[in-house]
Amino acid sequence: MAFLEVKGLEAFYGHTQALHGLDFELEEGGITTILGANGAGKTTTLRSICGMVRNNGSITFDGNSLIGKATENIVRLGIAHVPEGRGTFVRITTEENLRLGAYTIKGAKNIADAMDRVYNYSPRLKERRNQQAGTLSGGEQQMLAVGRALMLRPRLMLLDEPSFGLAPLIVKELFEILRSINNDEKVSMLLVEQNATLALNLADHAYLLETGRVVMSGTSEDISSDEAVRQSYLGY
Amino acid sequence: MEYFLQQTLSGLANGAIYACVALAVVMIYQAIDHFNFAQGEMAMFSTFIAWQMMQWGMPFWLVFPVCVVISFAGGVVIERVIFGPIHNAPVLSHVIVFIALFSIFNSLAGFIWEFTIKPFPSPFPEKDVLGTNLIAMHELGMIGITLVMLVMIYLFFRFTPIGLAMRAAAANPVSARLVGISVKWMLSLGWGLAAAIGAVAGMLIAPMVYLEPNMMLGILLYGFAGAVVGGLTSPGGAVAGGFLVGVAENLAGAYVIGSELKLTFALVLIVGVLLLRPAGLFGRVVVNRV
Amino acid sequence: MVADVNTSSAGRRAIPENPANNLAIAGIRLPVWNKILIAILLVVAVIAPFFLEDFDVFQMTYALVFAMAILGLNLLTGFNGQFSLGHSAFFGIGAYTTAMMMAHWEVAFYWTIIPAGIVCLVAGFLFGLPALRLEGLYLALATFALATAMPQILKYHAWEDLTGGVQGLDLDKPESPFPDTLSDDQYLYFIVLVVAIILFICAWNLVRGRTGRAMIAIRDNPIAAQTMGVNNAVYKSLTFGVSALYTGIAGSMSAIIIQFVAPDSFTFLLAVTFLVGLVVGGVASIPGAIFGGFFVLLIPNISEAVADMTGRTDAKGLSWAVYGLFLIITVYVMPSGAAGLVRLLVGKLARRG
Numbered sequence: 063m064a065f066l067e068v069k070g071l072e073a074f075y076g077h078t079q080a081l082h083g084l085d086f087e088l089e090e091g092g093i094t095t096i097l098g099a100n101g102a103g104k105t106t107t108l109r110s111i112c113g114m115v116r117n118n119g120s121i122t123f124d125g126n127s128l129i130g131k132a133t134e135n136i137v138r139l140g141i142a143h144v145p146e147g148r149g150t151f152v153r154i155t156t157e158e159n160l161r162l163g164a165y166t167i168k169g170a171k172n173i174a175d176a177m178d179r180v181y182n183y184s185p186r187l188k189e190r191r192n193q194q195a196g197t198l199s200g201g202e203q204q205m206l207a208v209g210r211a212l213m214l215r216p217r218l219m220l221l222d223e224p225s226f227g228l229a230p231l232i233v234k235e236l237f238e239i240l241r242s243i244n245n246d247e248k249v250s251m252l253l254v255e256q257n258a259t260l261a262l263n264l265a266d267h268a269y270l271l272e273t274g275r276v277v278m279s280g281t282s283e284d285i286s287s288d289e290a291v292r293q294s295y296l297g298y
Numbered sequence: 299m300e301y302f303l304q305q306t307l308s309g310l311a312n313g314a315i316y317a318c319v320a321l322a323v324v325m326i327y328q329a330i331d332h333f334n335f336a337q338g339e340m341a342m343f344s345t346f347i348a349w350q351m352m353q354w355g356m357p358f359w360l361v362f363p364v365c366v367v368i369s370f371a372g373g374v375v376i377e378r379v380i381f382g383p384i385h386n387a388p389v390l391s392h393v394i395v396f397i398a399l400f401s402i403f404n405s406l407a408g409f410i411w412e413f414t415i416k417p418f419p420s421p422f423p424e425k426d427v428l429g430t431n432l433i434a435m436h437e438l439g440m441i442g443i444t445l446v447m448l449v450m451i452y453l454f455f456r457f458t459p460i461g462l463a464m465r466a467a468a469a470n471p472v473s474a475r476l477v478g479i480s481v482k483w484m485l486s487l488g489w490g491l492a493a494a495i496g497a498v499a500g501m502l503i504a505p506m507v508y509l510e511p512n513m514m515l516g517i518l519l520y521g522f523a524g525a526v527v528g529g530l531t532s533p534g535g536a537v538a539g540g541f542l543v544g545v546a547e548n549l550a551g552a553y554v555i556g557s558e559l560k561l562t563f564a565l566v567l568i569v570g571v572l573l574l575r576p577a578g579l580f581g582r583v584v585v586n587r588v
Numbered sequence: 589m590v591a592d593v594n595t596s597s598a599g600r601r602a603i604p605e606n607p608a609n610n611l612a613i614a615g616i617r618l619p620v621w622n623k624i625l626i627a628i629l630l631v632v633a634v635i636a637p638f639f640l641e642d643f644d645v646f647q648m649t650y651a652l653v654f655a656m657a658i659l660g661l662n663l664l665t666g667f668n669g670q671f672s673l674g675h676s677a678f679f680g681i682g683a684y685t686t687a688m689m690m691a692h693w694e695v696a697f698y699w700t701i702i703p704a705g706i707v708c709l710v711a712g713f714l715f716g717l718p719a720l721r722l723e724g725l726y727l728a729l730a731t732f733a734l735a736t737a738m739p740q741i742l743k744y745h746a747w748e749d750l751t752g753g754v755q756g757l758d759l760d761k762p763e764s765p766f767p768d769t770l771s772d773d774q775y776l777y778f779i780v781l782v783v784a785i786i787l788f789i790c791a792w793n794l795v796r797g798r799t800g801r802a803m804i805a806i807r808d809n810p811i812a813a814q815t816m817g818v819n820n821a822v823y824k825s826l827t828f829g830v831s832a833l834y835t836g837i838a839g840s841m842s843a844i845i846i847q848f849v850a851p852d853s854f855t856f857l858l859a860v861t862f863l864v865g866l867v868v869g870g871v872a873s874i875p876g877a878i879f880g881g882f883f884v885l886l887i888p889n890i891s892e893a894v895a896d897m898t899g900r901t902d903a904k905g906l907s908w909a910v911y912g913l914f915l916i917i918t919v920y921v922m923p924s925g926a927a928g929l930v931r932l933l934v935g936k937l938a939r940r941g
Contacts, residue, residue, distance in 0.1 A: 112476065114472070114475075132475075132480075133475040133476065134475050134478050134479060134480045134481075137475070137476060137477065137478040138478050142476075143476045145472065145473065145476060149470060149472060149473035149476065150473075151466055151469055151470055151473060152469075153465075153469055154462070154465065154466075154469075158462060161459075161462065162462060162463070162466050162474075162477050162479075163477050165459070165463060165477045165478045165479055166477070166478035210477065213477075214477065214478065331725075332725060333725055333728070333729055335673075335728075335732065380916065383920065384919065384920070387919070387923070389671075389724050389725060390665070390671065390871070391919045391923065393671060393673075393725070393728050394863065394867055394915050394918075394919050395915070395916055395919055397673070397860055397863055397912075397915065398911070398912035398913070398915035398916045398919075399912065400860070400912070401857075401860055401908040401909060401911050401912035401915070402908070402909045402912035402913065404857075404908055405906055405907070405908035405909035405910075405912070406906075406909055409906050409909070515736060515856065516736065519732070519733055519736045519737075522729060522732075522733070523733075526729070556745075558740060558743065558744055558745060559740060559741070559744060560740070561733075561736055561737040561740045562737045562740060562741055564733060564736075564737065565730075565733040565734060565736070565737040568729060568730060568733045569718060569719075569730050569733065572722055572726050572729070572730060573718055573721060573722070576726075
């Protein structure tokens with residue numbers, strides 16, 4: 063059984079159905095990306111995994127079923143979600159944000175170690191540790207969101223459009239950090255991105271979503287070289 | 299001059315009660331974006347429970363903490379049982395349930411303990427402060443206890459992990475759940491704290507106004523006024539607002555409008571502040587994007 | 589400038605056609621059944637007082653008064669979406685206007701009704717003007733403050749001579765002009781019945797007409813309403829005024845049938861009573877107001893009966909606890925009140941048939 067296995071996933075916002083029977087899976091240690099246009103259901107998929115929308119079907123993580131569980135309990139199984147828009151706690155400091163990320167971790171030493179690891183990845187965050195988080199730049203807040211996710215020592219990290227609104231150079235830096243995290247911390251990643259080129263560069267596998275359904279899947283190389291994909295999503 | 303000082307100090311003492319109620323109001327408002335119209339009646343009910351325990355022979359120094367704990371538990375239970383199921387209901391439904399609680403507590407208290415007024419003992423001795431008659435020991439005690447509570451709450455929110463979690467849950471519930479915080483229980487905790495604060499307020503005011511089921515309605519209004527004046531987003535502001543309202547009300551009553559229209563004064567304050575400066579003196583303006 | 593919602597071709601009515609109207613029970617279509625039921629109700633209303641004791645007639649009259657007050661609240665809260673926890677204040681203003689006119693200037697009671705209404709219309713409009721800038725919860729708070737402050741205002745010594753201060757005012761009971769056929773209570777009952785019928789018909793027309801659609805549009809989506817040309821400020825203040833008018837007239841009637849007004853009759857708890865009637869009867873339902881009025885009248889009676897049975901005379905105070913319980917039950921189980929329940933049942937019958 064795959065590390066994360068999704069079968070026949072349907073998701074609803076009120077009476078509107080956003081996902082119409084999604085199937086995909088993720089192997090441990092890998093990075094998988096979900097691509098698609100606006101409204102295809104990418105964010106909904108991540109939200110479904112975390113129990114934030116009404117859903118039907120089957121989601122299994124490392125043998126545990128996630129359907130019907132509350133978000134805070136899913137998180138405790140080792141899934142960290144870096145949400146769309148970053149979800150920074152803007153009124154408190156950078157360090158307090160990270161500390162909140164460690165809410166489920168016991169032991170002051172563990173928390174301190176986790177914080178050091180995050181600061182290693184991003185020295186800039188360390189500089190701004192006592193600064194109010196809402197005053198950080200977009201790129202820094204994104205890094206903070208990733209750092210906060212890292213604090214709970216996740217085995218799977220969900221990232222929702224991390225490149226959104228960021229300058230290309232910052233995004234490059236961010237994605238390199240993501241690659242390091244995946245390599246060094248052995249954190250599997252599920253990445254939702256509109257910027258297909260970037261995503262395919264980072265990920266091993268890709269799924270293409272259209273109006274709530276998977277229309278294509280394969281390794282990144284295969285997807286990148288596909289004619290239709292190149293024209294619609296990669297722009298060449 | 300002495301009269302002015304007396305009125306100001308007595309205003310501060312009343313203000314201490316309003317500050318407590320305002321604090322409880324803001325705590326719940328921060329958690330659920332609603333006003334607890336039943337706050338006063340819950341405090342009154344707690345005070346009656348304290349009175350009953352004293353009738354059974356328990357000493358005051360024991361009754362006080364026990365009552366606070368019972369009220370805390372009561373607040374948690376009420377939130378879980380009554381408000382849990384209607385989390386996503388429209389605002390009107392929440393207001394209705396608050397009003398329902400108001401009626402139930404008021405009525406139950408009258409039924410169990412009747413409407414005759416009862417004296418309630420003060421934990422503070424009856425002497426004057428420093429030999430003057432500017433302010434009574436009890437009034438000074440009220441101010442003192444309110445300030446102590448404020449400091450404790452501040453420390454709780456600033457320096458404990460649960461306090462941080464509560465702040466997070468109120469500020470951004472979605473992100474809070476994503477770090478594993480159970481927003482539901484944080485809500486209950488907020489209610490419990492508010493109920494506990496209310497109980498303290500009730501036990502402090504009862505010696506002055508005598509215990510009876512309708513004692514808190516006017517005070518609740520002043521508490522709201524204090525919270526609105528201070529700013530609904532800031533516990534410290536609420537407390538400051540409470541003191542301000544207490545002093546202003548007393549001075550206005552003494553020098554301008556007489557003691558009969560004090561509630562009208564509160565009404566004018568509330569409407570005025572909401573219209574002219576909705577964020578209050580110390581609060582932040584929340585802009586709702588269309 | 590108000591756009592003419594009426595003539596838009598893309599949808600002539602904001603209130604959609606009720607599919608249940610095609611339902612036929614025993615061969616008679618629903619709209620016809622509605623008319624039959626109303627006719628039966630009217631007949632009962634006219635005949636009943638002749639078969640009841642004077643005190644029961646008084647109770648029925650009181651229920652009608654409550655129904656009118658609740659209707660007023662419904663116009664504001666149910667149809668226009670503006671909360672009020674303060675309608676006890678307008679009820680009191682209406683009652684006091686009538687009482688003062690009768691006590692000090694010896695005006696016959698029926699001439700006091702319209703002035704009472706107008707005073708409340710103005711008062712409601714004036715309160716509504718600043719209040720329209722307050723939303724939901726804040727408006728609830730402001731009206732809560734109004735209700736709480738009103739008894740004090742009524743007791744104020746500066747106008748004690750007019751209002752009677754803490755003691756209030758005593759009035760003479762109006763006498764029936766036909767003492768052989770109608771007792772005083774029956775006479776008053778019919779007067780109130782006529783006023784109630786007029787008010788209900790006016791409300792019905794108001795809600796079905798253009799103004800009503802504007803009110804409902806403002807409730808459901810104020811921004812969209814504005815883009816359609818509805819002047820929110822004017823409509824909201826007017827609705828406040830009209831709502832106060834209705835509740836004020838109800839208050840005026842209450843003074844007439846009780847022959848007594850006192851400040852402590854018009855407290856926040858009275859506003860709670862209206863709210864209970866509104867919620868249990870059905871928010872945004874005109875017939876629901878009638879049910880609500882009778883409901884809030886009956887509960888204290890039942891409490892008192894229970895008190896007599898169990899021997900605890902203070903059980904009457906438990907009425908409020910019962911109100912509270914019903915409020916909670918309604919919110920949980922039938923959020924649209926009794927009217928909503930009826931609609932649900934009719935809908936179910938319609939689908940089966």
